Amino acid sequence: EVLSYDPYSETGIDKAEMHKANWDKLVLEPKQLLYAAIDVFYLFHLYDKIKHEEQSLSYKVDIKALRCALDFQRNGFAVDMDKLTELYSSNNKKIREINLPINANSYKQVRPYIGSDQSNDLGLARLAIMGNEKAANVRQTRKLLKLNSFLNKFDTPDGRIYGYFAPSARSGRFTCNNQNLEQLPRKSKGVFGVKEDRRLVFSDYPQLELRTIATITGDPVLCKLLRNGEDPHNYVADFTFGSDFTPDHRQVTKTENFNLLYGGGAGMLQSILLADANIWLELEEIQALIKKWKRLFKGIAQWQQEGIKAYKKGQLWQTPFGRKYMGILMTDHLNIKNQGFGAEIAKLAMIYMHDDIKALESKLCNFIHDSYIAETPNDPEISTKVATVMGEAMMEAWTEACKMVRIRDIPMHTEVAIGSNWGDIEKGIYDKKLTFNA
Incomplete structure (x- = not known):
């Protein structure tokens, strides 16, 4: 894509065939040697084509975030x-x-x-x-x-698990190999905790994807809700089912709000509701819900149509920080722009907090898309300072990142909790909680 031609096919080499070839034998076949030579020879041509990207904000943030990750991934996450x-x-x-x-x-x-x-x-x-x-x-x-x-x-022997972090997803989100600390089962959160001489500090960005889509699209209804501090899930449930909506109704609309942002269809929403919430709706019911949702969020629906047109024309899109991409699927084309912006905000916050947390005899021990977990000594003064560093870094990153988008006044807040166990903290059991606003 970058070179505008395929040097492999021009020499009659099938990349898929080469991936399956045996590279362990002592004497490689001529095609294997040619394949390896092309990889090396065209590397310089490829670099010449993309070296200007080293000056892009997206690349600079990725490199700084990666340096932070190379440091904090050695800390491990306490079990x-x-x-x-x-x-x-x-x-x-x-x-x-x-x-x-x-x-x-x-x-x-x-x-x-x-x-x-x-x-x-x-x-x-x-x-x-x-x-x-x-x-x-x-x-x-x-x-x-x-x-x-x-x-x-x-x-594990030392009571900690470790992963290798990198911003390698197409959206720029971090992925994690070895132990995948970013996709830990929800019901396992309670096994992550520290001994009495240590404390955990936890925070995340609430409803980040809804807030970022508001900044990108300027959807008037969503922007008004967020500016007024209203809960979008309750609002959509009221709009869809009436003021006497049930907890199941709210779960349906919460699933809608996060999964219809990127043009997903009725079948996809039906499957997600069934798998995640044990709720079954017929396709006709879901199609009616989607129509209502699009009538409500007309700004998002219009943005989706712009993205679909760009995708069909093969046009590159980019995130607010300048990460260029072409979605493999139409839904990817929409998803990457918004999730990519969320990833850029989260990485920027990590960059802002990392060194200051280390300076307080503490350490980051996990980073999960838009949430952070640090470990500190069991000293209320130190843990409070770490919580303050974390909260202020998150708010500063939000404020700075919003300068790159259409709508810049969507508010953000976060709560930073101090406790001894991740699962307990998420259940509301903690020593102390601090609130930050931007």
């Missing part, structure tokens, strides 16, 4: 071994109580047992909602087994 053992044992007890007579992970055994060939997670969820208890038990057992497989990886 409370007692909590881990307790959760592992509890999961095993539940598995024994369910007492499946089959292997839950064998579709050949599951299908005759549940009386259906719909044995994937969505199929099991649908059957469970329809009253198929066997399907519900298979699904629950699979989840427990999967969670325990994660917990096994958390049992």
Whole structure:
């Protein structure tokens, strides 16, 4: 794409074939040698084409964020071994109580047992909602087994888990290899905690994707809601279902608000509601909800149409900090612009806070898209200072980043909590909480 031609195909080399080739043998074939030579020869041509990007804000932020990550990833994330053992044992007890007579992970055994060939997670969820208890038990057992497989990886000699972070997603979001600290199961959060002589400091950006889409599109309804401090999920639930909406109604609209931003269809929304919220709606119902949503957020709907046109024409888009991209799918083309902006804000905040946290005898130990976890000594003065550094860095990054977009006055706030266990903190159990506004 960058060179505007494919040097491999011009020499008759199939890249897919080369990826499957055996590179361990002592004597490589002529095609393999040519493939390797092309990689080296054209590297200089490629650099000449892209070296100007070293001056882009996106690249500069990525490099600084990567340097922070190379430092903090060595810290690891503390595991409370007692909590881990307790959760592992509890999961095993539940598995024994369910007492499946089959292997839950064998579709050949599951299908005759549940009386259906719909044995994937969505199929099991649908059957469970329809009253198929066997399907519900298979699904629950699979989840427990999967969670325990994660917990096994958390049992390490030094009581900490480690990952390798890099801003390598197409959107510029950080990814994490080895132990994937960015995709830890929700139900495992309670196993991450520190001993009495240490404290955790946690914060995240609330509703970041809704706030960034407001700054990019200028949607009048969403901008007004956020400026007035109203909850967009409650507002959409009221608009869609009426003032007597239920918790399930709010869950539906919350799922809508985050998953319709990028032009997703009724089938996708139906699957997400089923998998994540155990809510089943017929496609006709969901299509009606989508129409209402688009009538409400006309500014976002118009932006989506602009993105679809650009995608069909093969036009590059870019994030507010200048990361150029071409989406593989139409939904990617929309998604990357907004999620990319959120990633740029989050990385900028990490850059602002990293060195100041280190200076306080403390350390970042995890960074999950738009949230941060630091570890400090159990000294209220130090942990409060770290919480202040974190909160102020997040607000400063939001304010600075908003100078790069159309709408610059969307407010942001965050709460920074100090406690001993990540799961407890997210449940509202903590020593202290500080609030910051921008």
